[in-house]
Amino acid sequence: MPETAEAKKFTLQAYKTDVHVDWCPGCGDFGILSSIQQALFQLQIPPYKVAMISGIGCSGKTPHYVDTYGLHTLHGRALPVATGAKLANNELTVVAVGGDGDGYGIGAGYFLNSGRRNVDMTYIVYNNGVYGLTKGQASPTLAKGLKTKSMPDPSIQEGINPIAVALGAGYTWIGRGYSLDVKSLVALITQAIRHKGTSFLDVFQTCPVYNDLRTKDWYAGEDIGRSRLRRLDSDPSWDPVVKDPASIEEIAEKKTRALHASYEAGDSLAVGVFYSIDLPTYDQQLANKIPALKEHPLVDLPLYQRDVEPLFAELG
Numbered sequence: 001m002p003e004t005a006e007a008k009k010f011t012l013q014a015y016k017t018d019v020h021v022d023w024c025p026g027c028g029d030f031g032i033l034s035s036i037q038q039a040l041f042q043l044q045i046p047p048y049k050v051a052m053i054s055g056i057g058c059s060g061k062t063p064h065y066v067d068t069y070g071l072h073t074l075h076g077r078a079l080p081v082a083t084g085a086k087l088a089n090n091e092l093t094v095v096a097v098g099g100d101g102d103g104y105g106i107g108a109g110y111f112l113n114s115g116r117r118n119v120d121m122t123y124i125v126y127n128n129g130v131y132g133l134t135k136g137q138a139s140p141t142l143a144k145g146l147k148t149k150s151m152p153d154p155s156i157q158e159g160i161n162p163i164a165v166a167l168g169a170g171y172t173w174i175g176r177g178y179s180l181d182v183k184s185l186v187a188l189i190t191q192a193i194r195h196k197g198t199s200f201l202d203v204f205q206t207c208p209v210y211n212d213l214r215t216k217d218w219y220a221g222e223d224i225g226r227s228r229l230r231r232l233d234s235d236p237s238w239d240p241v242v243k244d245p246a247s248i249e250e251i252a253e254k255k256t257r258a259l260h261a262s263y264e265a266g267d268s269l270a271v272g273v274f275y276s277i278d279l280p281t282y283d284q285q286l287a288n289k290i291p292a293l294k295e296h297p298l299v300d301l302p303l304y305q306r307d308v309e310p311l312f313a314e315l316g
């Protein structure tokens with residue numbers, strides 16, 4: 001949307017509720033919340049055209065703080081509910097949010113299948129390496145050998161690589177940000193929401209109460225004298241966008257490069273856009289099958305046009 005005076009019809013305040021934000025002082029979730037609000041403000045999406053959907057966890061409280069439609073659903077179920085919301089009302093901008101335990105643990109099946117489905121929505125994961133709400137157990141992203149202060153022993157399981165999983169699952173836009181770099185995060189969320197298809201954004205989130213290893217100072221690289229975060233776009237040759245979606249070679253080349261960046265080691269964590277491709281969305285394909293959906297969202301279609309009596313009869 002152009003940055004005209006008219007385009008700034010909605011103030012930043014319009015995206016904030018007056019509900020008290022009860023995250024712990026210094027929590028990285030504040031940076032993510034603020035970035036979501038700023039991105040919606042910059043895009044000037046009317047608050048009544050946005051649905052924020054969350055699972056369970058500290059991060060799951062986000063919809064309470066964003067003054068849009070919202071649902072705080074069940075543990076791990078943000079993505080199927082978000083999918084339903086978008087398919088019921090394709091005029092909504094749907095943003096699903098949740099923690100790494102919620103998305104990559106209990107909700108892992110939905111995380112995988114939402115990638116290949118490509119409904120036009122955005123999924124933001126607050127990745128802090130722990131189950132924050134339940135007091136700091138290891139989450140699926142905690143690396144093997146690490147022991148946070150809330151664990152009795154170091155983890156003996158490998159952590160998963162969400163970017164690699166997302167590449168395999170078929171997400172059409174994949175990025176990663178950092179909760180305390182709000183400026184870059186706003187830019188990433190804005191791009192993710194603009195993308196047509198399911199955009200997936202993993203966000204390194206600091207949890208100062210339960211994760212005493214992945215702290216602000218650790219990301220800033222206080223001990224090694226340089227930031228551990230490497231911006232992908234600092235490499236002039238980095239180009240994550242697939243130009244020809246029909247070219248298997250190009251897709252393979254871009255995915256391989258993204259995969260390689262996601263496995264960077266040696267105190268270097270890549271942030272930015274890993275991969276982007278334009279493919280038909282699930283909702284577009286559905287509208288091609290049911291042309292009425294091009295005129296009106298499903299919620300506005302009169303149900304009486306469909307004869308459901310035979311179905312009821314069949315079910316007895």
Ligand SMILES: Cc1ncc(C[n+]2csc(CCOP(=O)(O)OP(=O)(O)O)c2C)c(N)n1
Binds near residue numbers: 060
């Ligand atoms: C079905 C079910 N199992 C377990 C729980 C307990 N529980 C609540 S939040 C949570 C983990 C949250 O961790 P994460 O998703 O990483 O979010 P964070 O709190 O760190 O934002 C768990 C296991 C639950 N509420 N429901």
